Amino acid sequence: MNLKIAVLPGDGIGPEVILQAKKALYAIGEVYNHEFVFEEALMGAVAIDKTGNPLPEQTLNLCLNTDAVLFGAIGDPKYDNNPNAKVRPEQGLLKLRKELGLFANIRPIKPYKALVESSPLKREIIEGADFTIFRELTGGAYFGAKTLNEEGTHASDLCEYSEEEITRIAHLAFKSAQNRRKKLTMVDKANVLETSRLWRKVVQKVGESYPDVALDFLFVDNAAMQIILNPKQFDVILTENLFGDILSDEASVITGSIGLLASASLGEKNALFEPIHGSYPQAKGKNIANPIASILSAAMLLEHFGLFKEANVIYQAVEKAIEFKVVTVDLKPDSKFGTNEVGEFVSNFI
Amino acid sequence: MNLKIAVLPGDGIGPEVILQAKKALYAIGEVYNHEFVFEEALMGAVAIDKTGNPLPEQTLNLCLNTDAVLFGAIGDPKYDNNPNAKVRPEQGLLKLRKELGLFANIRPIKPYKALVESSPLKREIIEGADFTIFRELTGGAYFGAKTLNEEGTHASDLCEYSEEEITRIAHLAFKSAQNRRKKLTMVDKANVLETSRLWRKVVQKVGESYPDVALDFLFVDNAAMQIILNPKQFDVILTENLFGDILSDEASVITGSIGLLASASLGEKNALFEPIHGSYPQAKGKNIANPIASILSAAMLLEHFGLFKEANVIYQAVEKAIEFKVVTVDLKPDSKFGTNEVGEFVSNFI
Numbered sequence: 001m002n003l004k005i006a007v008l009p010g011d012g013i014g015p016e017v018i019l020q021a022k023k024a025l026y027a028i029g030e031v032y033n034h035e036f037v038f039e040e041a042l043m044g045a046v047a048i049d050k051t052g053n054p055l056p057e058q059t060l061n062l063c064l065n066t067d068a069v070l071f072g073a074i075g076d077p078k079y080d081n082n083p084n085a086k087v088r089p090e091q092g093l094l095k096l097r098k099e100l101g102l103f104a105n106i107r108p109i110k111p112y113k114a115l116v117e118s119s120p121l122k123r124e125i126i127e128g129a130d131f132t133i134f135r136e137l138t139g140g141a142y143f144g145a146k147t148l149n150e151e152g153t154h155a156s157d158l159c160e161y162s163e164e165e166i167t168r169i170a171h172l173a174f175k176s177a178q179n180r181r182k183k184l185t186m187v188d189k190a191n192v193l194e195t196s197r198l199w200r201k202v203v204q205k206v207g208e209s210y211p212d213v214a215l216d217f218l219f220v221d222n223a224a225m226q227i228i229l230n231p232k233q234f235d236v237i238l239t240e241n242l243f244g245d246i247l248s249d250e251a252s253v254i255t256g257s258i259g260l261l262a263s264a265s266l267g268e269k270n271a272l273f274e275p276i277h278g279s280y281p282q283a284k285g286k287n288i289a290n291p292i293a294s295i296l297s298a299a300m301l302l303e304h305f306g307l308f309k310e311a312n313v314i315y316q317a318v319e320k321a322i323e324f325k326v327v328t329v330d331l332k333p334d335s336k337f338g339t340n341e342v343g344e345f346v347s348n349f350i
Numbered sequence: 351m352n353l354k355i356a357v358l359p360g361d362g363i364g365p366e367v368i369l370q371a372k373k374a375l376y377a378i379g380e381v382y383n384h385e386f387v388f389e390e391a392l393m394g395a396v397a398i399d400k401t402g403n404p405l406p407e408q409t410l411n412l413c414l415n416t417d418a419v420l421f422g423a424i425g426d427p428k429y430d431n432n433p434n435a436k437v438r439p440e441q442g443l444l445k446l447r448k449e450l451g452l453f454a455n456i457r458p459i460k461p462y463k464a465l466v467e468s469s470p471l472k473r474e475i476i477e478g479a480d481f482t483i484f485r486e487l488t489g490g491a492y493f494g495a496k497t498l499n500e501e502g503t504h505a506s507d508l509c510e511y512s513e514e515e516i517t518r519i520a521h522l523a524f525k526s527a528q529n530r531r532k533k534l535t536m537v538d539k540a541n542v543l544e545t546s547r548l549w550r551k552v553v554q555k556v557g558e559s560y561p562d563v564a565l566d567f568l569f570v571d572n573a574a575m576q577i578i579l580n581p582k583q584f585d586v587i588l589t590e591n592l593f594g595d596i597l598s599d600e601a602s603v604i605t606g607s608i609g610l611l612a613s614a615s616l617g618e619k620n621a622l623f624e625p626i627h628g629s630y631p632q633a634k635g636k637n638i639a640n641p642i643a644s645i646l647s648a649a650m651l652l653e654h655f656g657l658f659k660e661a662n663v664i665y666q667a668v669e670k671a672i673e674f675k676v677v678t679v680d681l682k683p684d685s686k687f688g689t690n691e692v693g694e695f696v697s698n699f700i
C-alpha cells in the first residue's frame with residue numbers, strides 16, 4: 001500500500017515521540033512492503049513562532065490532501081498563563097479538527113498485564129477493564145461563540161449541539177459496541193444542561209436501530225466516579241467534547257500512564273492519529289518522554305487503512321517492550337531507557 | 351445557642367439520611383444545651399408531585415428566613431430520561447442556590463484511616479491526602495441562557511462568568527489555603543475557554559493579596575488525572591461550577607465512598623449543608639443508604655456557627671462508627687447495619 005502521511009510534530013515532546021512513531025512505520029513499510037511517504041509541517045507554538053499562525057495555510061492544505069495525519073502534541077506554557085495572548089497554539093489543533101471534519105475521537109482504554117502494578121488503582125479494580133471512549137470532537141463549548149467584554153470583566157463560552165452532530169458520532173459508537181460487548185453508556189449532564197437533554201433524546205433515537213446494544217445513561221459527575229470505582233462496567237462510552245476530554249485523561253490512570261494512550265480522530269474524508277497526552281514541556285529534549293502513545297497512534301493509523309496484521313505487530317512490539325521493561329521513567333522510575341531506546345526496541349522488534 | 355434550621359429532605363434517600371442528621375443535632379442540643387428548631391419543607395420531585403413546583407414559594411421563604419438549611423438529596427429517574435419534561439427536580443435546588451446566593455460550595459476530601467482499604471486506590475496513593483474543593487455554585491453553564499429550537503434539533507447552554515463572581519469565591523479559597531498548607535490550585539480549561547482565561551486572570555490578581563499562598567494552575571483534563579495519580583499534591587482546589595461538580599464526585603473515590611462526603615454552600619447571608627451524593631433512588635426505603643454524609647453536613651453546620659467542640663463530637667462519633675464497623679453496605683458489603691443503626695450509633699455516642 002502507498003500512503004501519504006502528513007506529520008505534525010508540534011510542541012514540547014511532540015517531535016521526539018513522533019520520530020519514534022515514524023521509525024515504527026518505516027520498519028513496517030520495509031517488512032511488509034508498503035510505501036509510507038511522510039511530509040512534515042508546522043502546527044502549534046512552533047508554527048506561531050515561525051509564521052505567526054498556529055495552523056499555517058500550507059499545513060492545512062497538506063493535511064487536506066494526504067491520506068492521514070500523524071500528530072504529536074500541542075501547547076506551550078508561555079501562552080497558558082497569559083490570558084491576553086491573541087493567538088494560542090491550541091487554536092491550530094482545534095481549527096485543524098474542524099477543517100478536516102474530525103468529529104469522532106476514539107480513545108481505547110485497556111491496561112497492559114505487565115503494568116497492572118503501575119496503576120494507582122488496585123489490581124482487582126482494573127484487571128479486565130477494556131473500554132473505548134467516543135468523544136465528539138468538533139462541537140460543544142470548544143467551538144461555540146466566545147465573548148469577552150471590552151473591560152475584560154465578563155466572559156462567555158457557548159456550548160452548542162445539533163441533532164446531526166450527535167447522530168453521526170452516535171452511529172459510530174453503536175457500531176463499535178456491536179463489535180464489542182454490546183453496551184453503550186451515554187455520559188451527559190441532562191439534569192442541568194439543555195445540550196445534554198438533546199444528546200439523550202437523539203442517542204435514544206439512534207439506539208432504536210441497534211436493538212442488540214444495551215444503552216444506559218450516566219451523569220458526568222457520577223461517570224467520573226464510576227470510571228475509577230468500577231471501570232469494568234464500561235464497554236463503549238459516548239460523550240460530548242469537553243466531558244470526553246476530561247474523562248479520557250482521567251481514565252488514563254487505569255493503564256498506569258497517559259503516555260500509553262493513543263487516539264484516532266475520524267471524519268467523513270480525513271483521519272488524524274495522536275497520543276492523548278499533551279506537550280509535556282518540562283520533558284522536552286530530555287529523552288525521557290514515553291513514545292508508546294505516539295507509536296500506538298501509528299498502529300491505529302494502520303488499522304484505519306485495514307492493515308490489521310501490521311498494526312498487530314506494533315501492538316506486540318509494544319507489549320514486549322513493556323514486558324522486558326524497556327520503558328521510560330513514567331512507568332519505571334529507575335529506568336535506564338529513554339524515548340529513543342524504547343522507540344529503537346519497538347522498530348527493531350518489527 | 352438558638353438556631354432555626356430549615357430541613358429539606360428532598361427525594362430518594364434524602365428523607366432517610368436527613369433523619370439521622372437531625373437525630374445527631376438533637377443529641378448535640380441536649381448535651382450542650384442548644385436549641386435547634388427544625389422546620390421541614392418540600393423541594394425536588396416530591397415538591398413537583400405535590401405542588402407542581404420543585405421549589406414552592408413557601409420553601410424558598412422559609413429558607414430565606416432561617417439561620418441555615420439542611421438539605422438531603424434531589425432527583426428522580428422519571429425526569430432524567432424524559433428530555434421533554436417541562437419541570438425537573440434539579441431546578442428547585444439550582445433556584446434555591448441562586449436565590450440564597452450560595453456562591454461557594456466547599457467539599458473537604460480526606461480518607462478515614464479505618465477505611466483506607468475500601469478505596470479503589472492503593473493505600474500509598476491516598477494515605478495522607480487532605481484537600482478541599484472550592485466549587486463556584488451560582489454561575490457558569492448551570493445558570494446561563496439555554497435554548498432549544500422549535501424543531502427540537504438544536505440546543506445550547508451558555509457558560510458565563512464575571513470578574514465579581516470569581517473574585518468573591520477566590521478570596522474564600524485563598525483564606526482557606528492560608529489556614530491550611532498554603533497552596534491553591536486553580537483548575538480550568540484556559541487553553542480553550544474564554545471564561546477559563548477570565549478565571550485565570552482574576553485569580554492571579556486576587557492572589558497578589560495572599561503572597562504567602564502558592565498559586566498554580568491545572569487544566570481540568572490533567573486535574574482529573576492528577577486527583578487519582580497523586581491526590582496528596584493538593585491543598586485547596588478552586589474551580590468553576592461544572593468542573594467542581596465533576597472533580598468532587600471523582601475525588602470521592604479517595605475516601606472509599608461518596609456516602610461519606612458532606613458539603614457546605616455559603617453565601618453572604620445564607621448557608622446550606624448537604625451530602626454530595628445524589629438521591630440514589632434504587633436504595634430508597636431499604637434502610638441501606640449511608641447516613642454519614644448527611645450527619646457530617648450537620649457537623650459542618652455546627653462549625654459554621656462556631657460550635658467547633660460540638661462539631662468535633664460528631665466527627666469523633668463518625669470515626670468510632672467506622673472504626674467499629676458500624677457502617678452501611680457501601681463500606682462493608684456484608685454489613686448487618688443499616689441507615690438507622692448507623693444513625694443510632696452516632697447519636698448515642700454523643
Ligand SMILES: CC(C)[C@H](C(=O)O)[C@@H](O)C(=O)O
Nearest residue numbers: 074075090093245541542571
Ligand atoms: C490541547 C487541547 C486543546 C486538547 C483538547 O482539549 O481537546 C487536548 O487536551 C486533547 O485532549 O486532545
Ligand SMILES: CC(C)[C@H](C(=O)O)[C@@H](O)C(=O)O
Nearest residue numbers: 191192221424425440595626
Ligand atoms: C443534582 C445536581 C443538579 C447537583 C449539581 O450538579 O450541582 C449535584 O450533582 C451536586 O453536585 O450537588
